[in-house]
Amino acid sequence: MPPAENKQGAGFQAPTGEIEVSMRPSRMSRSAACLMACLASVGTSAATGQQVYATCAACHGARAEGNPGLGAPALAGQQVAYLQRQLLNFRTGLRGSHKDDTYGAQMRAASQVALPDEKAIAAVATYIAALPRTDVKPAGKFDARNGNNLYQGKCGAGHGGQAEGNEALSAPRLAGLDAAYIKRQHRNFGKGLRGAQPQDRYGKQMALMATTLGSERELDDVIGYIQAFEAAR
Numbered sequence: 001m002p003p004a005e006n007k008q009g010a011g012f013q014a015p016t017g018e019i020e021v022s023m024r025p026s027r028m029s030r031s032a033a034c035l036m037a038c039l040a041s042v043g044t045s046a047a048t049g050q051q052v053y054a055t056c057a058a059c060h061g062a063r064a065e066g067n068p069g070l071g072a073p074a075l076a077g078q079q080v081a082y083l084q085r086q087l088l089n090f091r092t093g094l095r096g097s098h099k100d101d102t103y104g105a106q107m108r109a110a111s112q113v114a115l116p117d118e119k120a121i122a123a124v125a126t127y128i129a130a131l132p133r134t135d136v137k138p139a140g141k142f143d144a145r146n147g148n149n150l151y152q153g154k155c156g157a158g159h160g161g162q163a164e165g166n167e168a169l170s171a172p173r174l175a176g177l178d179a180a181y182i183k184r185q186h187r188n189f190g191k192g193l194r195g196a197q198p199q200d201r202y203g204k205q206m207a208l209m210a211t212t213l214g215s216e217r218e219l220d221d222v223i224g225y226i227q228a229f230e231a232a233r
């Protein structure tokens with residue numbers, strides 16, 4: 001990609017070069033040139049994480065706070081390695097390619113459009129991981145005691161005593177994620193929509209664990225408990 005030339009107003013100049021109109025085209029050309037430069041840089045490995053993230057914000061929010069209405073989870077403050085692995089998994093189809101995984105398919109498509117190579121993935125993951133964590137709307141009623149027992153008994157060893165994640169075990173942070181997203185992922189692991197492919201080493205571990213929570217009720221209690229950490233933070 002050649003460096004963008006500074007063609008002031010080129011292509012936007014009104015045919016009649018009146019002063020009044022030529023003021024507007026030069027303003028337009030500046031923003032148009034910026035837009036073009038931004039898009040061009042997203043298409044190359046030279047894009048900064050912030051530039052790449054501009055294409056993600058429509059779904060994940062300007063602060064990477066997530067948008068439950070779109071099924072897009074919060075990302076801010078998640079581990080770099082986890083983010084990178086998930087983005088690669090989406091790109092290669094280890095995640096988001098099961099025919100029933102409609103939300104995963106949306107993210108898979110987004111990753112193919114917006115992430116041209118591993119450099120772009122690394123840049124955007126580093127940018128997102130450094131963003132300040134955002135708050136989540138806590139779940140409704142849940143049995144805190146049951147949630148505590150289940151979480152600490154079955155999940156805490158992997159995801160950390162306060163759901164903060166454990167990078168050494170490649171287990172992501174869960175605090176700060178919305179309830180519907182955690183639930184869907186748990187279900188996806190349990191039903192073979194995620195983590196079922198042999199090359200998905202870490203996904204397979206979680207798929208095994210997902211079978212250990214019995215009922216929907218248990219899952220609600222665990223999610224409520226996880227979200228209480230976030231609220232108390």
Ligand code: HEC
Binds near residue numbers: 052057059086
């Ligand atoms: C069209 C909307 C959309 C766009 C654009 C989009 N995403 Fe997503 N993203 C989603 C949805 C929906 C999910 C949830 C997928 C699922 O349920 O498995 C998701 C999931 C993710 C996850 C998995 C998080 C986790 O906790 O496992 C990451 C990481 C992610 N997106 C990063 C990005 C990045 C980086 C970009 C920009 C390059 C981006 N997304 C653009 C909709 C989008």
